[in-house]
Amino acid sequence: xxxxxxxxxxxxxxxxxxxxxxxxxxxxxxxxxxxxxxxxxxxxxxxxxxxxxxxxxxxxxxxxxxxxxxxxxxxxxxxxxxxxxxxxxxxxxxxxxxxxxxxxxxxxxxxxxxxxxxxxxxxxxxxxxxxxxxxxxxxxxxxxxxxxxxxxxxxxxxxxxxxxxxxxxxxxxxxxxxxxxxxxxxxxxxxxxxxxxxxxxxxxxxxxxxxxxxxxxxxxxxxxxxxxxxxxxxxxxxxxxxxxxxxxxxxxxxxxxxxxxxxxxxxxxxxxxxxxxxxxxxxxxxxxxxxxxxxxxxxxxxxxxxxxxxxxxxxxxxx
Numbered sequence: 115x116x117x118x119x120x121x122x123x124x125x126x127x128x129x130x131x132x133x134x135x136x137x138x139x140x141x142x143x144x145x146x147x148x149x150x151x152x153x154x155x156x157x158x159x160x161x162x163x164x165x166x167x168x169x170x171x172x173x174x175x176x177x178x179x180x181x182x183x184x185x186x187x188x189x190x191x192x193x194x195x196x197x198x199x200x201x202x203x204x205x206x207x208x209x210x211x212x213x214x215x216x217x218x219x220x221x222x223x224x225x226x227x228x229x230x231x232x233x234x235x236x237x238x239x240x241x242x243x244x245x246x247x248x249x250x251x252x253x254x255x256x257x258x259x260x261x262x263x264x265x266x267x268x269x270x271x272x273x274x275x276x277x278x279x280x281x282x283x284x285x286x287x288x289x290x291x292x293x294x295x296x297x298x299x300x301x302x303x304x305x306x307x308x309x310x311x312x313x314x315x316x317x318x319x320x321x322x323x324x325x326x327x328x329x330x331x332x333x334x335x336x337x338x339x340x341x342x343x344x345x346x347x348x349x350x351x352x353x354x355x356x357x358x359x360x361x362x363x364x365x366x367x368x369x370x371x372x373x374x375x376x377x378x379x380x381x382x383x384x385x386x387x388x389x390x391x392x393x394x395x396x397x398x399x400x401x402x403x404x405x406x407x408x409x410x411x412x413x414x415x416x417x418x419x420x421x422x423x424x425x426x427x428x429x430x431x432x433x
Contacts, residue, residue, distance in 0.1 A: 117143065122150050126157045132257045134229065141231055144248050155248060158255040165197075165254035167278060168360050169304075171265040172285030177311045180347035181285060181356075182264050183219040186228060188357045189260055195227040197253030197261040199246055201275060202232045229253060244384050246278040247377075260361075277380065280373060281360055283307040286325065288317035302332060305340060307359045313344040313351065390429075398425055 125143070128136025144151045170178050170185075179200070186196050198219065222228050231249055250261045265275050284305040289312075308329075310321050325342050341359045345352035398404055407424070410416040 117148060117150050122154050126154055129256045137256050141249050141252055145245055161255040162251040165259050165261055167250050167261045167280050169263045169279030169282040176285040176287045177347045178264050178285050179219055181311060182262055183221050184347050184350060184353045185357055186222045188353055190225055190227055194260045195258045197258035198230040199249050199263045200232045201265045202234060243274045243278055246275050247381055281306045283309050283360060285309045285311050286321055287312045288315045288321050308342045309345055309356060311345050311347055314346050
């Protein structure tokens with residue numbers, strides 16, 4: 115499907131005016147990589163700086179959506195416009211997001227200044243990190259000065275997604291096994307704030323103690339200043355201190371800039387890698403030469419490593 119330049123311009127103009135319908139449609143077109151999406155992103159880029167992007171991750175059942183609901187309400191009360199990217203599991207039937215997060219954030223779903231976008235994992239988060247960056251940029255261009263990215267869980271791919279954020283909150287809860295074991299899954303390195311939610315449950319103090327002990331033992335001295343905040347999304351306990359901790363990194367200019375540069379470097383490389391993959395598949399992935407190469411590998415005449423190097427040489431990516 116293609117779109118006329120005028121249609122793209124209309125969508126970009128609508129986004130700049132903060133209109134919900136053009137905003138939703140442009141996000142869909144960019145996610146689907148409809149031809150022309152790059153020009154739209156280029157047009158929006160000069161207007162997409164300045165927002166704070168906050169990642170919220172943690173195991174399923176930790177109450178991330180309920181926390182996001184509370185955090186959003188607090189931010190709106192402070193005068194912020196909030197965009198929410200909710201990464202939902204994928205429906206096995208339609209391939210789309212199950213939209214469970216929207217149900218749990220219904221209190222703020224219709225609040226003026228709040229826009230919620232669900233993104234399906236589609237079984238894998240391979241390109242979701244860049245999609246999250248794109249959507250965050252569009253939301254910022256639409257006037258949202260804070261963007262929250264809430265992930266499905268705490269696996270490797272989810273960690274990749276929250277790399278699109280400048281500040282990351284890791285949510286833990288009592289009663290879900292060894293909290294320290296959760297932290298060993300590579301989570302500790304990305305956390306700017308630890309949140310122990312559902313502190314009305316037994317065992318919450320033990321989780322807080324475990325996290326603080328892990329932080330004290332970590333080699334990275336930065337961890338010594340990482341806050342551990344106790345919350346209860348059901349009652350609102352601890353929400354205001356949590357919001358303060360999440361927006362505080364904006365004051366650490368040097369650290370924020372260094373992390374921003376690292377994210378931009380990674381984004382450029384990701385875009386280049388995806389474009390190279392697209393070019394290879396378009397130019398070489400369905401032609402007769404590939405069929406011949408496959409037959410040679412299957413017969414033992416050629417190995418797949420040499421075949422791959424041949425492809426790279428054909429597009430001038432290997433000497």
